[in-house]
Amino acid sequence: MSLLGAAEIRELAEALDLKPSKSLGQNFVHDGNVCRKIVRTAGLTPTDIALEIGPGLGSLTLAMLEEAQAVVAVEIDSRLANQLPITAAKHSERADILTVINQDALTLKSLPIDPTVLIANLPYNVSVPVFLHLLEILPSLRSGVVMVQAEVADRLAAKPNSKEYGIPSVKAAWWADVTGAGSVSRSIFWPQPNVDSKLVGxxxxxxxxxxxxxxKVFAIIDLAFAQRRKMLRSALSSMYGGSAAAEAVLSAAGIDPTLRGEALDIHGFCAIASQQVES
Structure with a gap:
């Protein structure tokens, strides 16, 4: 199977009269070696159903077709969604295992088959909402690797008491253990973005x-990080009817009321939320 190179990416875009959209976060990967590396990093096997969000012109899709039992690609741009099966048929003898869905990933409620692995170059402008949405609605997803803006990757993989730790870090931890999985060069994209990118597993x-x-936990997380320098007893005061009441709930949950949100892991927030149920 041949993967897409820089020249063919540009030819496809020209044929489709496609000018990459900033609003849709369209930066297309044109390095086949990097695509295969991402698939290897994700540990994709012949028994896996792979899910891709934002396949674009198909560089990563083709690498996934080499390994997976089936591939489901969700693409918001109808021109790209219509072209992808054509590109797959031209480059792969396994194009019949590809299902393309022309839809906004944020509106997905289900898929025709249950994916087991997520591999995607997520649109950078909505990468966190899409990632969390997929973890929520697709319990069959057991693992994966996504490419996102470097600072977003650092936030998703951050641990408590670090400057990057925040809402994305804690919410993602509700469903999964998230770790950094390496960096990628700006030069693998067309057009080349103005930001660095990293992989998150x-x-x-x-x-x-x-x-x-x-x-309940997510509501508490939002409040705790809305003004991250506030102590928890102050940050959660609006939820509990004042700082004194919030302090009582935190103490009952075994949480020091003078801590800030960045000090708690997901289990700490769960302890607070559970106490709310009892109070």
Whole structure:
């Protein structure tokens, strides 16, 4: 199977009269070696159903077709969605295992088959919402690797008491263990972005609780980091009717009220939310 190079990427774009859209985060990967490296990093096997978000012109898709049992690609741009099966058929004898869905990933509620691995160059302008949405609605996803803006990757993989740790870090940890998986050069993209990119890997684990608890936990996380220099007793005061009440809830949960949100892992936030149910 031949993967797409820089020249063919440009030819395809010209044939489609496609000018890469900043609003859709369209930066197309044209380095086949990098695409295969991403697939290897994700540990894709012949029994896996691979999910790709924002396949664009198909560089990463073709690398996934080499390894997976099936590939589902979700593409918001109808021109790209219509072209992708054609490109796959031209380059791969396994094009029949590809399903293309022309839809905004943020509006997905389900898929025709249950994917097991997520591999994607996520649109950078919506990478965190898309990543969290997929973890929420697709429990069959057990692992994956996504390419995102470098600072977003650092936030997703951050641990408590680091400057990068924040809302994305804690919310992603509800579903999965997230780690950094390496950097990629700006030169592999067309057009070349003005930001650096990194890979983030994840492995799903059992969630700390049910959907009712998750919603409470996420509301507390949002408040805790809205003004991240505030102590938790102040940051959560609006939820509990004042700082004194918030301090009582935090103490009952075994959390020091003078800590800031950045000091707690997902289990700490769950302890607070669970106390809210009891109070």
């Amino acid at each position: 994840f492995k799903r684990r059992e969630t700390p609780g049910d959907e009712e608890l998750r919603k």
